[in-house]
Amino acid sequence: MLAQYVHPSKTGLFRIIRHGRQWRVLCEEQEIGRHETAEAALIAARMTCPLARLPGELAQWRYIPELALAHSRVSREGTRWKLAG
DSSP states (O other): OOOOOEEEETEEEEEEEEEEEEEEEEEEEEEEEEESSSHHHOOOHHHHOGOOOOSSSSSGSSEEEEHHHSSSSOOOOOOOOOOOO
């Protein structure tokens, strides 16, 4: 796992994940696209899924650094993160 930005919405959990030199945008398990910067990925996600009402700034998303993810335990089936609330 790499560093990522996460935001829950009514249409699903959105993630912007650093993947090498690019940033991937995912809604749940479906990839929406790949972009050169996290900001470009955010703009594309907002344009592709306007009903999700995603925040316009990455500062409003939850940032999970790479080191935090490196220490998490992943099972063979994968990890399903539960959202509080």
